[in-house]
Amino acid sequence: MSLLVPAISLAKRELVRFFRQRGRVIGACVTPIMFWLFMGSGLGKSFGGSGGDYLRYAFPGTTTMILLFTCIFSSISIIEDRNEGFLQSVLASPAPRSAIVLGKVLGGALLGWVQAFPFLLLGPTVGVPLTLAGLGQAALVLAISAFFLSSVGFFFAWRSTSVAGFHAIMNIVLMPMWLVSGALFPLVGARSWMGWVMRANPLTYGLSAVRTAVMPGDPGPFSVPVATGVISACAFVAFVACAATIRGEKA
Amino acid sequence: MTNAIEVRALERDFGDRKALAGVTFEVREGEAFGLLGPNGGGKSTLFRILATLLPPTRGSALVMGHDVTREPAEVRRQIGVVFQSTSTDKKLTAMENLLYQGAMYGMSGEALRSRATELLARFGVLDRAKDYCEKLSGGLRRRVEIAKGMLHGPKVLMLDEPSSGLDVGARRELREVLAGLKKDGTTVLLTTHFMEEANVCDRVAILDRGKVVALGKPESLCAESGQDVIRVRAKDPEKLRAAVASKFGATATVFDHELRIERSQGHEFVPQLVESFPGQVEAVTVSKPTLEDVFIRRTGRAFTE
Numbered sequence: 001m002s003l004l005v006p007a008i009s010l011a012k013r014e015l016v017r018f019f020r021q022r023g024r025v026i027g028a029c030v031t032p033i034m035f036w037l038f039m040g041s042g043l044g045k046s047f048g049g050s051g052g053d054y055l056r057y058a059f060p061g062t063t064t065m066i067l068l069f070t071c072i073f074s075s076i077s078i079i080e081d082r083n084e085g086f087l088q089s090v091l092a093s094p095a096p097r098s099a100i101v102l103g104k105v106l107g108g109a110l111l112g113w114v115q116a117f118p119f120l121l122l123g124p125t126v127g128v129p130l131t132l133a134g135l136g137q138a139a140l141v142l143a144i145s146a147f148f149l150s151s152v153g154f155f156f157a158w159r160s161t162s163v164a165g166f167h168a169i170m171n172i173v174l175m176p177m178w179l180v181s182g183a184l185f186p187l188v189g190a191r192s193w194m195g196w197v198m199r200a201n202p203l204t205y206g207l208s209a210v211r212t213a214v215m216p217g218d219p220g221p222f223s224v225p226v227a228t229g230v231i232s233a234c235a236f237v238a239f240v241a242c243a244a245t246i247r248g249e250k251a
Numbered sequence: 252m253t254n255a256i257e258v259r260a261l262e263r264d265f266g267d268r269k270a271l272a273g274v275t276f277e278v279r280e281g282e283a284f285g286l287l288g289p290n291g292g293g294k295s296t297l298f299r300i301l302a303t304l305l306p307p308t309r310g311s312a313l314v315m316g317h318d319v320t321r322e323p324a325e326v327r328r329q330i331g332v333v334f335q336s337t338s339t340d341k342k343l344t345a346m347e348n349l350l351y352q353g354a355m356y357g358m359s360g361e362a363l364r365s366r367a368t369e370l371l372a373r374f375g376v377l378d379r380a381k382d383y384c385e386k387l388s389g390g391l392r393r394r395v396e397i398a399k400g401m402l403h404g405p406k407v408l409m410l411d412e413p414s415s416g417l418d419v420g421a422r423r424e425l426r427e428v429l430a431g432l433k434k435d436g437t438t439v440l441l442t443t444h445f446m447e448e449a450n451v452c453d454r455v456a457i458l459d460r461g462k463v464v465a466l467g468k469p470e471s472l473c474a475e476s477g478q479d480v481i482r483v484r485a486k487d488p489e490k491l492r493a494a495v496a497s498k499f500g501a502t503a504t505v506f507d508h509e510l511r512i513e514r515s516q517g518h519e520f521v522p523q524l525v526e527s528f529p530g531q532v533e534a535v536t537v538s539k540p541t542l543e544d545v546f547i548r549r550t551g552r553a554f555t556e
Contacts, residue, residue: 002357009354017342089338089399092302093355094327 003102006095010103011110014074018111028070028115036062039184040126056126057218060211061183063138064203066116067146068178072170074108075153079163098243101154105239108150113143120214128214137213137224144232145206151238158245181207187221202234254313255280255407255438256301261310263296263461270296272461273310278454280406283429283439285452285469287542289554293461294442295335298411301440302332315406328356331400335412337392338399341385345376345395348384349402356403370398374428390421397428401437408432410441414448426451446542457546464549472545479517480544483510483524484534491531498527506553513540513548 018024040055081087090100117139123130152174160166180194181203187195198204208220209227220227256278263271271293278284286294299305300312303323311318317325339348349367353359358366371377374394376387384392393413400408413429414422422445429451432439441448449455450469457465457472465472485491488510492503495512499520503512514520517537525532546554 005357005359006355009351013340013343013351016347017340020342084341085334085336085338086340088304088334088336089332089352090355091304092327092330092332093352094324094357095355096324 003096003099006093007099007103007106010090010100011107014077014104014107014111017077018074024073028066028073032062032066032069032119035065053126056128056215057186058184059123059126059128060207060214060220061178061181063116063119063142063210064145064181064183064207065178066119067112067142068149068174068203069112070115071108071112071146071149072153072174074111075104075150075157076163076166077108078104078154078157079160079166082161097246101239101242101246105147105150105154105242108153109143109146112146112150113139116142116146123214134213134216138210141206141209141213141228141231144228144235145203145210148202148206148231148235148238151235151242154242155238155245158242177201177203180204182211182220183207202231205230205234253280254278255282255315256284256440257311257313258297258301259311259313261297261300261312262308263293263300263305264308269461271300271307274456274458274461274463276456276463276466278407278438278440280438281433281436282454283433283441283452285449285455286440286442286458287444287446287449287455288442288458288546289444292458294458295411296461297458298409298442302330302409303327328403329406331403331405331408333393333396333400333408333410333413335415337384337396339384339392339395341383344381344383345371345387345398346380348395349399352399352402358403366402367398370401371395374398388421390417390424393417393421393425394428401432405437407438407440410439412442412444414443414445422448449542455542457542457549459546459550459552465545469542473540473542475545476513476540476548478513478515478540479520480538480540481512481514481517481520481524482536482538483512483532484508485510485528485531486533487531491528494528495524499523504547504551506547511547513544 036058040058120135120138121130156169156173157166160169180198180201182198187198187204190198205222205227208222209224209231211218211220212224254277258274258276261271261274262269274297286297288294296305300307300319301314303319303326306320314326315329317329319326343351346367349370350363353363353367368377371380374397376391376394376398379387379391384395387395414425417425426448429439443449452469454468456463483491488505488508491510492505495501495503495510501512501514503510521535521537525535543554
């Protein structure tokens with residue numbers, strides 16, 4: 001049976017459900033902008049050794065934060081689907097298991113992308129000019145990063161029986177992943193052990209590529225091909241891990 | 252006649268506990284088959300194995316000739332599954348639920364839409380097609396569930412406790428729906444702990460503690476003892492039990508503060524009983540055995556939910 005019909009249908013369902021829950025839409029848009037303004041404006045010139053504005057530095061990182069929030073939160077729908085019973089009818093259908101993973105991951109990634117990408121249009125307010133090439137490149141890297149984050153979310157959500165349990169994983173694994181991705185402080189200034197943690201973090205590469213795309217004057221720590229290559233490979237591995245998990249499930 | 256389902260020496264362990272301890276039966280094509288039993292008797296485990304959601308520990312199960320463990324995808328194509336907990340998405344309309352379900356079976360476009368419309372009409376929910384499922388009553392939502400299970404035209408429809416959580420009226424409607432399915436030649440397998448529902452089945456298997464304790468047509472199972480069941484409500488049922496045993500040599504058992512006696516010619520026994528123990532008997536009923544009585548006779552225990 002074809003992979004695409006069930007996968008696209010499941011992905012579409014994620015979008016439909018999201019936009020029918022207004023609270024989720026508002027929360028996803030407002031939280032990161034608030035965070036960015038408070039952090040950026042608060043820290044403002046306190047640590048600005050190079051004279052650069054922190055609001056500007058934190059701008060690409062905020063985009064990945066929106067991605068992280070929305071992709072990971074949409075993974076919660078897997079737990080809800082399981083608890084509410086929807087998932088069992090999907091699992092009893094002949095849809096290929098990889099199509100089920102693809103549908104859920106794609107849905108979450110799309111949701112993250114449609115919220116994170118428009119945020120880039122706020123760039124000019126902090127002196128980040130918009131160029132077509134930059135936006136195009138950023139759009140692509142954000143899509144890959146979204147797919148990665150959504151897969152990671154799926155991987156953990158699939159094993160979680162409760163939303164509360166998933167929140168614990170979110171706080172221990174997923175939020176720190178963003179904190180040490182170069183979103184809040186650059187790799188170059190970090191202590192050496194932290195530097196290695198950051199290098200081991202896939203999200204650092206995703207963010208590096210986004211940063212270089214929108215602010216070529218202040219590029220990320222890795223070249224675009226390296227950064228894009230690493231995040232793509234990680235996205236692929238994460239997806240395969242999800243597919244293996246769902247196939248191996250013999251509850 | 253071929254078999255739609257064949258279960259052979261099926262076992263399923265959960266740690267040390269045997270949820271299924273060697274179950275064997277078959278369901279013929281076009282038959283309505285009931286898995287009856289108390290909760291914890293193993294019927295839900297068996298259901299999940301047949302729906303390819305749980306692998307058996309030992310033994311085999313075939314659906315339309317396909318093994319549930321080795322060819323799950325083939326089995327899934329042949330079966331429609333109606334789960335006990337609703338599987339409809341409450342944030343989607345009834346119609347949308349069917350359309351998404353169809354996509355899982357590779358259906359799409361106009362063919363899917365017209366098939367979905369046909370089923371909603373058939374189960375009497377077409378006028379609510381555009382309502383979110385969370386707005387539907389339990390009975391209506393169950394009908395959407397069944398429409399969902401029938402969408403791809405399965406050979407076998409499996410329903411897990413289809414009447415649980417429904418009121419009396421909705422349960423009666425459900426029995427009509429099931430009778431209609433049977434008329435179309437769909438093989439129906441359902442689990443239930445409601446006796447009335449088991450009676451709409453051509454055959455039933457009664458499961459208790461992971462084993463089949465009775466298998467056959469409901470009416471022949473009920474008739475096999477050839478005796479009547481007499482239930483006596485008494486001031487002191489335990490004392491009466493001993494007295495009845497010594498005076499009439501009848502085996503009697505006490506369930507739920509009631510004395511239960513199986514005896515042929517029950518209507519002749521009742522006057523003797525009442526006259527022998529004046530003042531002790533508060534109420535007496537005589538009836539033909541029900542499936543519940545079959546369960547009690549086979550297991551020596553009450554059928555409690």
